[in-house]
Amino acid sequence: MTETNFKTDLDADGVLSVVWDMPGRSMNVLSADAILELAELVERVVADEGVKGVIVSSGKAAFSGGADLTMLEGIARVYATEKARHGEAAAAKAVYEESSRLSQLYRRIETSGKLWVCVIHGVCLGGAFELALACHWRIASNDKSTRVGLPEVKVGLFPGAGGTTRVARMLPPGDALQMLMKGEQIRPDKARAMRLVDEVATKDEMAAKAKAWILGGGKAVKPWDEKGFKLPGGPVWSKAGFMTFPPANAIYRRETQDNYPAIRAMLQVVFDGLQLPMDLALRVESRHFAKVIRSPEAAAMIRTLFVSMQELNKGARRPKAVPPTSIKKVGIVGAGFMGAGVGYVTAQAGMEVVLVDRDQEAADKGKAFAEKLISGQVVKGRATGAERDALLGRITPTPDYAALADCDLVIEAVFEDPKVKAEVIAKVEAAIGPNTIFASNTSTLPISGLAKASRRPEQFVGIHFFSPVEKMMLVEVIEGERTGEVALATALDYVRAIRKTPIVVKDSRGFFANRCVIAYMLEGHLMLTEGVPAAMVENVAKQAGMPVGPLSLNDEVALDLGLKIIDSTRAQLGDAAVNPAQEKLLRALVETEGRLGRKNGKGFYDYPEGGKKRLWPGLAALAGKTLDPDTIDISELRHRLLVAQALEAARTVEEGVVTDVREADVGAILGFGFAPYTGGPLSWIDGMGPRRFVRLAAALAEIHGPRFRPNRLLIDLAETGDTFYGRFAGGGAAPAAAA
Ligand code: NAD
Secondary structure, three states: OOOEEEEEOOOOOOOOEEEEEEOOOOEEEEEEHHHHHHHHHHHHHOOOOOOEEEEEEEEOOOOOOOHHHHHHHHHHHHHHHHHHOOHHHHHHHHHHOOOHHHHHHHHHOOOOOEEEEEEEEEEEOOOHHHHHHOOOOEEEEEOOOEEEEEEHHHHOOOOOOOHHHHHHHOOOOHHHHHHHHHHOOOOOHHHHOOOOOEEEEEOOOOHHHHHHHHHOOOOOOHHHOOOOOOOOOOOOOOOOHHHHHHHHHHHHHHHHHHOHHHHHHHHHHHHHHHOOHHHHHHHHHHHOOOOHOOOOOHHHHHHHHHHHHHOOOOOOOOOOOOOOOOOOOOEOOOHHHHHHHHHHHHHHHEEEEEOOOOHHHHHHHHEEEEEHHHHHHHHHHOOOOOHHHHHHOEEEEEEHHHHOOOOOOEOOOOOOHHHHHHHHHHHHHOOOOOEEEEEEOOOOOOOOHHHHHOOHHHEEEEEEOOOOOOOOOHHHHHHOOOOHHHHHHHHHHHHHHHHOOOEEOOOOOOOOOOHHHHHHHHHHHHHHHHOHHHHHHHHHHHHHHOOOOOHHHHHHHOOOHHHHHHHHHHHHHOHOOHHHHHHHHHHOOOOHHOEEEHHHHHHHEOOOOOOOOOOOHHHHHHHHHOOOOHOOHHHHHHHHHHHHHHHHHHHHOOOEEOOOOHHHHHHHHHHHHHOHHOOOOHHHHHOOOOHHHHHHHHHHHHHHHHHHHHOOOHHHHHOOOOHHHHHHHOOOOOOOOOO
């Protein structure tokens, strides 16, 4: 048999080494052909009496990222074609058979009678970790890069190759559910403590230890296949089970608002599976998996949060002609709230940082922020003292612009004032070399306008971070009118170097994410002024799938900032662009009540020191009226909150602000948490069909006014029966398509 993806070598002691090393790929994935080859290999092992045990390892830097999600997308397609040809029942059966194949293969490994050991170095996730779980013994390296986990929930799935069923038999059910629902990547020491791996060793020791375990009489039978097996947390129908499953249901509802079919199915798989023998439990798991994989939520999440995100991270929008840039040293001017965060993430990625502010004290304050964050990591065991020292050693705080001389990139994050920025641009340009790229982190000022103060506008670009910088995964890269390809490529390379996801946005008011966020907050404000109870506004937003309600969100970004945006909107676009009810509400809160948001401990919420935040009781009086909650149409509120954002996203596509539909969806989920189960606002529109969306928006416009009127692009998609992804396939959206 030819060995393509797995190379085997049988030693004199009957130990077969299986090295997973797929040709032409930097990372092993469970593709259809790899699974087929593994299945043949397993049968060979079973039939070969000379094989005592098998050691599975990887020939790559990491073990494996798991299943090829495009293959999983393929399984979902099987359903559509089979249904069209042979009807619903046959289609469901075909998907079940496809999706249970890997599960059956792993079960074959587990019950083969041979000893299987998995040697894990680097990441071992999803389907790959399910393979490890099917093995009889797991050893992980204590390397920094090693992580195990089952992150399937993050793309609308759950572990369907036996992972759910095995974890539920290995851990007490509460711990198992938590691990499965969170989908976190787990470090080796923690995995060992949870007994997900049996031993942790240095990379070099692992193979010898694995062999010693095989020759030393390891057991080729899993506990659940032995007589008298007892579940680690006791039976489901027991006091302990009662303490677990009803609360788990409630937690599921609280955390997901029942928007995620995969997580609901997973709960069911664990609950039912623990009451069944292993083989039957695995069939139950496969049956649910076959259903979940054809859910619209899984399809949307896989596309946006895996396929599109990976494409963007691999440089889908990077100008191809520019060779890779090497960014070793980054200057940051303005070491305030944002600059300090940017300095931290840059130093954390291994780059040298020069942190400039008006005086030494202000610059030092920026570095102190990095010290606080990294020290917190050390306390939590996520970084060592040596790593902290090295990181801080890379940050040089100074008031001296001359220190920027040999920087590859300089990012300014000074006050949001065009005059201050112009002065800073001039000072920086006097200090830097001819090839340095200059970036502004402005959130409201047009990049093309700021670039007028530059002598080299083609080397001028926007890099728009979101706060808190160390947590937010999205960065908008803004192309000014004269931004050149090298500047754009450098900005994109930099964003990737700090391990965030970039989207490329055309220079325009509010760029992309903030426009949608402003539309979301406006809706929340207006609901309040209409007499909808504040708690209902917040809860409905969460039910719709938003991570935080519009009022909470406004408190985080500051209420006075909202007023500032209203003022600048009026100045730029005139009175008609300002909503009077919103302005009245914000003026009353900020100017009369002095409520600025979380920053002064009072906004829509009160923030008692040391206590939990609570909605401010004065809000109802401010609104002037209160509707009877029983008369309020909750689904209309939910639609308003999502439609307002989706409409704004559709407008940005029509205006050419976003030129790639993938970026709108990825940007919306990473930037402001747009209901992830939808796959993003454009996927949400496509999912229901632009025709239905246009009807929904038009109905809302009838009641609430022109802000809900669908734009021309949407009407055109509806009329032609098209979709965003249908028309703009492969990403590139022709901005003027419907104009
Ligand atoms: P900040 O007031 O916290 O920090 C500004 C820093 O710039 C201060 O430390 C100040 O001393 C320094 N500074 C001012 N003039 C300077 C000069 N001439 N030379 C050197 N340093 C100077 O403000 P921030 O919230 O960090 O915002 C900075 C920029 O980032 C603004 O353009 C803002 O629009 C943008 N931004 C802010 C957010 C946010 O959430 N705060 C988000 C995205 C972008």
